[in-house]
Amino acid sequence: MRKRAEDLRRDGKVIAVVPTMGYLHDGHLSLLRAARSRSDVVVLTLFVNPTQFGPSEDLSRYPRDEDGDLAKARSCGVDLAFCPDAGAMYPPGSQTFVEVRELQRPLCGESRPGHFVGVATVVTKLFHLTRPHLAFFGEKDFQQLAVIRRMTRDLDFGIEIVGMPIVREPDGLAMSSRNVYLSPEERAQALCLVRGLDAAETLLRAGERDAGALLGAARAPCEAAPSARIDYVALLDAEELTEIERVERPAVLAMAVFVGKTRLIDNRVLRP
Numbered sequence: 001m002r003k004r005a006e007d008l009r010r011d012g013k014v015i016a017v018v019p020t021m022g023y024l025h026d027g028h029l030s031l032l033r034a035a036r037s038r039s040d041v042v043v044l045t046l047f048v049n050p051t052q053f054g055p056s057e058d059l060s061r062y063p064r065d066e067d068g069d070l071a072k073a074r075s076c077g078v079d080l081a082f083c084p085d086a087g088a089m090y091p092p093g094s095q096t097f098v099e100v101r102e103l104q105r106p107l108c109g110e111s112r113p114g115h116f117v118g119v120a121t122v123v124t125k126l127f128h129l130t131r132p133h134l135a136f137f138g139e140k141d142f143q144q145l146a147v148i149r150r151m152t153r154d155l156d157f158g159i160e161i162v163g164m165p166i167v168r169e170p171d172g173l174a175m176s177s178r179n180v181y182l183s184p185e186e187r188a189q190a191l192c193l194v195r196g197l198d199a200a201e202t203l204l205r206a207g208e209r210d211a212g213a214l215l216g217a218a219r220a221p222c223e224a225a226p227s228a229r230i231d232y233v234a235l236l237d238a239e240e241l242t243e244i245e246r247v248e249r250p251a252v253l254a255m256a257v258f259v260g261k262t263r264l265i266d267n268r269v270l271r272p
Helices: 002-010 027-038 066-075 116-128 142-154 177-181 184-189 191-206 212-222
Strands: 015-020 041-046 080-082 135-136 158-165 226-237 251-259 263-269
Touching: 002 015, 002 226, 002 263, 015 027, 015 116, 027 041, 027 066, 027 158, 041 066, 041 184, 066 080, 066 263, 080 116, 080 158, 135 142, 142 158, 142 251, 177 191, 177 263, 191 212, 191 251, 212 226
Parallel strands: 015 041, 015 135, 041 080, 135 158
Antiparallel strands: 226 251, 251 263
16 A cells, blocks of 8 residues: 555545445435545545554444445545555564553543553554545544644644534434444433533533533533433643633534443533
8 A cells, every 4th residue: 555655646646545344324424525636536435443452442343344445435536545454564473553641641541541542553554555645534533534644743744734614413413323233212311411412512602611500511411311411521721731711712512422232422612
C-alpha cells in the first residue's frame, strides 16, 4: 500500500484517507463522499483494530461485512480499499505504541483504559501506509477526533484532519455500527442520549450556563430509561477536554451510555 501511495504522490495526486473499522453506515458514507469531493484518490481502510478493545469488550462479535462495505465504497467513488489483517498491522514482537497523554485521559479514556493508545497507534500506522494529504473522521467520536488532531500536529504529519458532522437516524439516534446490537425495545430507549443532549441545549439557549444544571438536564432522560446505564455524562472545554464549571466558550457535552449490553456514545458542542 505504501509504495502505491508514494507513486500517486509523485504523480501529483491528492490522496484522502477514511479510516474505518468497517460495517459501513451512512455516517461513514458521508465521509467517503466528502473525501471524494476534495481529492484525486480516495482510500478507504477497513480494519477492526484489536489494540483499541479491552479484554471484556466486543472485538470478537464486532459486526463485519467486507463484501457489503466494498460495494458501498464503490458507490461513493472510492479508488482504493486497504483491508489488512491483524498480523500485517501488528507483526510478532511489535512493542511500539503512540500515546497522546492528556487528551486521552477523560471520558472514554477513563472507562476504556488503553483505548486511545490503540487508536493513536493504528491511525499513525495507517497514515504511514496510505500517505494521505487529508484524513476524514466523524465528530460522533469527538474525543477520538481531538486525539488524532493533536497527534497529527505534535508529530508533524502534515495531514489535514477533517471532522464531519454526526449523521443521525430520522428519529435522532446517532448512527453507529453497534446500533445493530440493540433489540427493538432497546433501540427505542437509546433515544435517551439525544433527548438528553437536546434538553441541555434548550436550557443553554434559555440562558443557563452552570455546568451542573446542564449536566442534570442531560442525565435525566437516561436515568429514566429502564434499560440504560450511564457510563459518563461530562461537560468539557471543547479544545482541551478539561472540566468546566460554566459554559463561557465552546464546550462539548459528551455522553456514553449502556443500553442493555450495548455501549453508545453521542455528543453536542454547546456554544454560549
